[in-house]
Amino acid sequence: EPEVTQTPSHQVTQMGQEVILRCVPISNHLYFYWYRQILGQKVEFLVSFYNNEISEKSEIFDDQFSVERPDGSNFTLKIRSTKLEDSAMYFCASHSGTSSTDTQYFGPGTRLTVL
Amino acid sequence: RKEVEQDPGPFNVPEGATVAFNCTYSNSASQSFFWYRQDCRKEPKLLMSVYSSGNEDGRFTAQLNRASQYISLLIRDSKLSDSATYLCVVKRSSNTGKLIFGQGTTLQVKP
Numbered sequence: 001e002p003e004v005t006q007t008p009s010h011q012v013t014q015m016g017q018e019v020i021l022r023c024v025p026i027s028n029h030l031y032f033y034w035y036r037q038i039l040g041q042k043v044e045f046l047v048s049f050y051n052n053e054i055s056e057k058s059e060i061f062d063d064q065f066s067v068e069r070p071d072g073s074n075f076t077l078k079i080r081s082t083k084l085e086d087s088a089m090y091f092c093a094s095h096s097g098t099s100s101t102d103t104q105y106f107g108p109g110t111r112l113t114v115l
Numbered sequence: 116r117k118e119v120e121q122d123p124g125p126f127n128v129p130e131g132a133t134v135a136f137n138c139t140y141s142n143s144a145s146q147s148f149f150w151y152r153q154d155c156r157k158e159p160k161l162l163m164s165v166y167s168s169g170n171e172d173g174r175f176t177a178q179l180n181r182a183s184q185y186i187s188l189l190i191r192d193s194k195l196s197d198s199a200t201y202l203c204v205v206k207r208s209s210n211t212g213k214l215i216f217g218q219g220t221t222l223q224v225k226p
Contacts, residue, residue, distance in 0.1 A: 043214075043216040044216070089156070095211050106159050107158060108158050
């Protein structure tokens, strides 16, 4: 069964450093998303991406965040200058866009720890 | 007010029990509804979509009441492997719009 993959599984970084989280969505999917989940809290939407541009973003997704689809397979989330409060699980998801009853399929996540 | 509200639990039940989870949503424009399951430190996985007519998948039954903005999940004959957090999820408007998650209800099934 096709699946969303994410790398790395765990990233440890120092405050103020840049990090890039990588995702490979399901191959025929057209819509891509990033969500985050701070430990003990709910899953929160960050950004959606379609046709090489952001289609929606939340208030969390400020100027420190950016997304890119540099080639036909990877979808990346960059945090330019990490803060302690960026520590969370980051989930990538993708959607085929073909059915109103279809939903998003999530990758296994990257655990980001900012020290 | 949270857009999707769930009782966080935990619900502690013996194997074989029937357990019901409830969820309310505040935005009447919400279009699609789902139950996801999340195991500890893992990604959310789709359990089932929820339709107005109600739907069943084996031991799991989901119901949607649009008038009351209320969603439910019933698990019959609980198994130890059902222990997880169950996430109520809604999607507004477009087919490909963002998912809005509740905080989840934790279920612990005990032998």
